[in-house]
Amino acid sequence: xxxxxxxxxxxxxxxxxxxxxxxxxxxxxxxxxxxxxxxxxxxxxxxxxxxxxxxxxxxxxxxxxxxxxxxxxxxxxxxxxxxxxxxx
Amino acid sequence: xxxxxxxxxxxxxxxxxxxxxxxxxxxxxxxxxxxxxxxxxxxxxxxxxxxxxxxxxxxxxxxxxxxxxxxxxxxxxxxxxxxxxxxxxxxxxxxxxxxxxxxxxxxxxxxxxxxxxxxxxxxxxxxxxxxxxxxxxxxxxxxxxxxxxxxxxxxxxxxxxxxxxxxxxxxxxxxxxxxxxxxxxxxxxxxxxxx
Numbered sequence: 001x002x003x004x005x006x007x008x009x010x011x012x013x014x015x016x017x018x019x020x021x022x023x024x025x026x027x028x029x030x031x032x033x034x035x036x037x038x039x040x041x042x043x044x045x046x047x048x049x050x051x052x053x054x055x056x057x058x059x060x061x062x063x064x065x066x067x068x069x070x071x072x073x074x075x076x077x078x079x080x081x082x083x084x085x086x087x088x
Numbered sequence: 089x090x091x092x093x094x095x096x097x098x099x100x101x102x103x104x105x106x107x108x109x110x111x112x113x114x115x116x117x118x119x120x121x122x123x124x125x126x127x128x129x130x131x132x133x134x135x136x137x138x139x140x141x142x143x144x145x146x147x148x149x150x151x152x153x154x155x156x157x158x159x160x161x162x163x164x165x166x167x168x169x170x171x172x173x174x175x176x177x178x179x180x181x182x183x184x185x186x187x188x189x190x191x192x193x194x195x196x197x198x199x200x201x202x203x204x205x206x207x208x209x210x211x212x213x214x215x216x217x218x219x220x221x222x223x224x225x226x227x228x229x230x231x232x233x234x235x236x237x238x239x240x241x242x243x244x245x246x247x248x249x250x251x252x253x254x255x256x257x258x259x260x261x262x263x264x265x266x267x268x269x270x271x272x273x274x275x276x277x278x279x280x281x282x283x
Contacts, residue, residue, distance in 0.1 A: 008169055009153045013222030015237050061242045062235040063153065063168040 002076055007083045008063045020056030022046050023068045023088070050074050054088055057081075094204035094264035095120040100282050104272070107279030116210040116275045119283040121256060124205055125181050128197045131170040135193035144174055144185055154232040156246060165233045165246060173199075173244070175256075204264025206257045206271055212278045213253040217245065219274045239270050 002014040028034045028042060055069045068088040070079040082088045099120045107115055129149075131139065139149050147157040150166045157164040162176040174185060182198050189196050208216060214225050220239040228234070233246040244258040259267045272280065 009234065011224070012236070015222045015240075016235075061237045063171075064235075065168060 002078065004057060004069060004078060005081045006059045006062060006065070007067050007081055008065055009059060012059070012062060016059060016061040018058045018060045020058050020066060023054040023056045052079070056084075091201065093120060093122050094261045095206070095268050098265045098268050102282055103279070104282060105276030105279045107281075110279055112281060114211070116208060116212055116216065116278050116280040117283050118272060118275060118280050119207045119209075121205040121207050123177070123179075124200065125174075125176050125179065125198070126200045126203055126258070127174045127176075127182055127185050128167070128195075128199050129172045129174055129185060129189055130195040130197075131189075132193055132195070133170065137193045142188060144188060145176065145178065145181065154228070154234050156231045156233045158231055158248075163246065163248075165244065167235060167244070173258075175246075202261050203258050204261050204267065206259075206264075206268060207248075207254065208257065208271065208275070209249075209252060209254040210278075210280075211252050213255055215278070216271065216274045217255065220270060221245070238267065241267050241270070243267065 003011050004014060004017055005011050025042060025046070028038055051072055051074055053071055053073050055071055056066055057069050058064070058066050066084050068082045068084060068086070070088050071077065072079070080088055131137070139151070142149060144164060145159060145162040147159060147162060147164050149164055149172055150157050153166050155166060161178050162174065162181065165173040165175065167173050174181065185196055217223070217238070218225055221236055223234055223236045223245065228247055230247050230250045233244060235242070235244050237243065241259055241263050246256040246258070248254045248256050257271070
């Protein structure tokens, strides 16, 4: 079980959170001409690294805010958490 | 208010569980809190209104988790950034909030009928919560509140008093009966009084 530090509520158990996917994926900018491959990469393809990874998490049972977590996918060590509009 | 309360058909009065040879004052007391007005207040992100100038029933809005502003009748719980629950036994509190929180800067929603409220009181009240809730209760003090889970049910725990430990537990009305089962089941070990 992970203990995750919500940027708003502090340390809470993983039970209160929901995983929200890869935080490194960026949506192609609006109005930009996008190739099928670029769109395919954005929608479907993820790196799934072994090691340090930036993720979105949602504090479903608490403040209901989305935020970012930098986590080691192999050891589950959490290095840092940040608000959604902050760099991690 | 004549509405049917969320736990009307399930909450029973009397002694239950391991209450034999125990002083009734030492037992957990479980009750349904009725006729509370629960109002959600959201402060719009682009609003220029200063919250420090705003008071409801003489109480400021707490600016971060887990502090609760409270007086005898009203409690203001921080529920998320720019979001609070005003919980009061005063019937006219909604009118008062709407007067103070104008619709250009705030969204005010009365959610009184969508929540079931259980109060557990007694020296073992914290032990009951520890059975199903992952919150760190060693750091949880009087006038703190937190949104969390109890056996998978989303709840808000409000630590009302520590003489003796008293918690108000809020859940969605539709989860009320199921949540009541979990709480009463967890209390059987200590013995409880349905009040």
